[in-house]
Amino acid sequence: MVTSPVVNTYPLSNYTFGTKEPKMEKDTSVADRLARMKVKVHYWVQFSAPSVDGDSYSHVETWRLIYSFLCYMKEGMRTSVEGILLVQEHNHPHILLLQIGNTFCKLPGGRLKPGENEMEGLKRKLCSKLAANSPSFQPNWQIGECVATWWRPNFETAMYPYCPPHITKPKECKKLFLVHLSEREYFAVPKNLKLLAVPLFELYDNVQRYGPVISTIPQQLSRFQFNMVTS
């Protein structure tokens, strides 16, 4: 008989949350994003890129395409890793999400460096987003099961939970891993971000608010048995 893997989840109140210096998100505004891409592209290309007047959305899209294309030429397929950190409240599993601004939510994680190991890269990203600066307060990140893989076939935002047919050179691969938290931990949240514990029932079927990747986490976790430890 196949048994479902058991995941211990501890009450949200077991964890302590402090703050730390802001982690500037790379893309907090369209203007910032454009500026950052322009600098990089100018740095990479041998000739001077044409100057672009205004920051209209279509210009951003053009720059983004050039930028993504050059990144891909330079480093190949991007791999990103994200962590699913579970806590419980009212006997129901909740996921820790970082909120940027008022609406946009994301999982802690980020892009691997070229050649970086997935587990090490995810730990590095979790530390950068959620750990205190002091080495003695580092959470014990236990990276567990891969729960999903998403593919970006083109230089576009659309991602799919498979590499679409006829795509031989996908541009990004994003992997989601379960991160098993210890019974108690101290997290330090960058001052410009908010850490939210969002219940599975809020994520489920809520693609409008959370996007296709986060809104189907409840389905991906449904194969686990949650052991709600109350202590």
Add this chain to the structure above:
Amino acid sequence: MVTSPVVNTYPLSNYTFGTKEPKMEKDTSVADRLARMKVKVHYWVQFSAPSVDGDSYSHVETWRLIYSFLCYMKEGMRTSVEGILLVQEHNHPHILLLQIGNTFCKLPGGRLKPGENEMEGLKRKLCSKLAANSPSFQPNWQIGECVATWWRPNFETAMYPYCPPHITKPKECKKLFLVHLSEREYFAVPKNLKLLAVPLFELYDNVQRYGPVISTIPQQLSRFQFNMVTS
């Protein structure tokens, strides 16, 4: 480093499909369904249930509720098991679905008998839906990983990939298992059903046609690495 489990998938053309006697689906029409439920309810209750004129949808819903309630009183939570059988075409994974009538698709599987083991029950259901009658032509069903669990909290059609908070007595639990097929098999499909090999890209994000359970299978399978065997 955590590695993704590898699933061998073989070309659709490796498999042979015959037919066998029709398996009458219990609920091919609203009228059949109503009649079946009425007979059962009349059999169970000590007094004669009131006769219902006409087959309007609201009457069916009333009978369905009474029927489900009595089933639950009699047997407790229903457990059903379904199998995800993978083949490949054009280097992309496809799932075998049974089509009833012109639109409704379902995974092979069904309800367990009270106390029945999940693996044995799934094998029994797969044989009933897909195996030839001759014992020498039985496929070698290798039941693998549980990929999802869905809960029905009330006597309603809605299911969730978690047991919703405050629900202590869910009415149904449905488990989806990967079934690892051998390189070659012979399937016998009941004459009233059609067996379809549906690509993941067709299922993805297609809740209208396939419903919430089947349309999120691509996300649940995304953690696997598909080894497309061509032979």
